[in-house]
Amino acid sequence: MVERFVEENVVADAFDGRRRAIFPQSGAAPGDRLWEPRCMAQAPLWRAIAVYRIAALIYATILIVRNFGHYERPMPAWAVLALMAAWTITTTYAYAYPGRRRPLLLIADQLITMAALASSIGIVGRRALEQGTPTLAVAWHVTPVLAWAVYGGRRGGIAAAVAMGATDLVVRAHYDQAAFTGSVLMLLAAIAVGYLVRVVESSHRRLQRAIELEASTRERERLARDIHDSVLQVLALVRRRGAGLDGEAGELARLAGEQEAALRNLVAHASVAADQAGEADLMALLQPRASAEVSVAGPADPVRLPERTARELAAAVAAALDNVTRHCASGTKAYVLVELEPGAVTVTVRDEGDGIPADRLEQAAAQGRLGVAQSIRGRIADLGGRVHFTSAPGDGAEVEMVVPIS
Structure with a gap:
């Protein structure tokens, strides 16, 4: 938000x-x-x-x-x-x-x-x-x-x-x-x-674009100062005070720590905007998702894609990571890997959770839960790509998203 x-x-x-x-x-x-x-x-x-x-x-x-x-x-x-x-x-x-x-x-x-x-x-x-x-x-x-x-x-x-x-x-x-x-x-x-x-x-x-980027950078710097002086300090205090507690208090401290890390990552990175060619760096869009539990890896050079493609891929990755947070145990590790190939880009999201039971995705879609069906499969399908899920009970889950690029 x-x-x-x-x-x-x-x-x-x-x-x-x-x-x-x-x-x-x-x-x-x-x-x-x-x-x-x-x-x-x-x-x-x-x-x-x-x-x-x-x-x-x-x-x-x-x-x-x-x-x-x-x-x-x-x-x-x-x-x-x-x-x-x-x-x-x-x-x-x-x-x-x-x-x-x-x-x-x-x-x-x-x-x-x-x-x-x-x-x-x-x-x-x-x-x-x-x-x-x-x-x-x-x-x-x-x-x-x-x-x-x-x-x-x-x-x-x-x-x-x-x-x-x-x-x-x-x-x-x-x-x-x-x-x-x-x-x-x-x-x-x-x-x-x-x-x-x-x-x-x-x-x-x-x-005009340079003026917009300058205004964006200055506003982000102002927000970073305000957030650091208020929200981040409060979240850090909650995390420290509740670190040794059990039950709901400890859970609130852990969530506060996660939000603190996410906010620090957000205010530390400049706004990712499309360049004159209408392209955006996928790695810059995914990097803010990195945290103590999430590892993001990819090519050393920027992965420049059409802006819509990059943002839709980043949104699909965010949906996959949200599923890890929602359905896996606290502290479950997740890994995001970006691979740039001739004519396609592949993004893999893997977690160390308990895995997805057989037919669980089909049952969720039948029950009207559209997290995977729309947030992941729907986005990738609109880009002309494909999604492949791999999972085994007790061995985590892996989502492979392949999108063609020209």
Whole structure:
């Protein structure tokens, strides 16, 4: 119960508090969308897109003013420029909030930009475009491609770049190297930004995980101090005072000693959490079960398994050890052995008790006692493994759990 409290409640509260301490300016609750890792990681990229869009608008304005006299229909150019400026302001505010970054907004951004680009045919004129006069949306039309790359990764960026590049080629109406260069550069930019997004999100997840582990470690250290100053000292006192007594008093002293050892082991070990690959060390999960009566042995190196597999195996071992405590005499020795083989991991739990009578497991399952049927066999079966019980009267019992791993 103490371990469950530490792992599920205290550590989570500590992480939320640590996160608020690092990002106090947001005022968001842990469950808000602002705290979603993807949104937090992408925020600087969206700000960079806004800066690029404004800079590109300024550049387009300079070119329009410079080439105004060479346009076939110069006056509508101001209307297009006004539309580009208004849309720049709109998207700058819209993309600033994660909740507004929706496909509908990005599609509108793409279509409006393509329309501004296509208007160059009637305003600049086909002849001027063929002679190399820039389009009205020069450089500004790349912005939706970058937005799609941030939102949808490389695939979204490539799709937007192909559509925008095709529009640009149709508007220019000449297919030489100069015309293709702009489209190719836009495509490469989409690929690069899409890859950058993946790197940024991965780095942010690692940072978030580091913050969580730091908060978990600090909270565990605080709990260790509190437990040592209170609970552990009381349990140690009960164990010492009742060590020489008989009957129920002696039994309570023995149980207090066991709980003292378990608590010391718990507060001495850091929280076992999955790494970036989603794996956990099985030996680290089993080691807290070691005590004066329980011996845990395994490979010297960490036994890294998928997190669910490692935790389910550890829970099955805990159920087997609980059966030893419940059904065997006080002080019965138990041994846990972990063997890592190619394609499988084998965990064996053996005790020096009186053994399991024949058909006892089947009778217990028929009576509705699901300790072995669900806590051990059910867990291992869900992992695609198998369980084998070996026992003889007076010779203890052995549970072998084999789970395949990729």
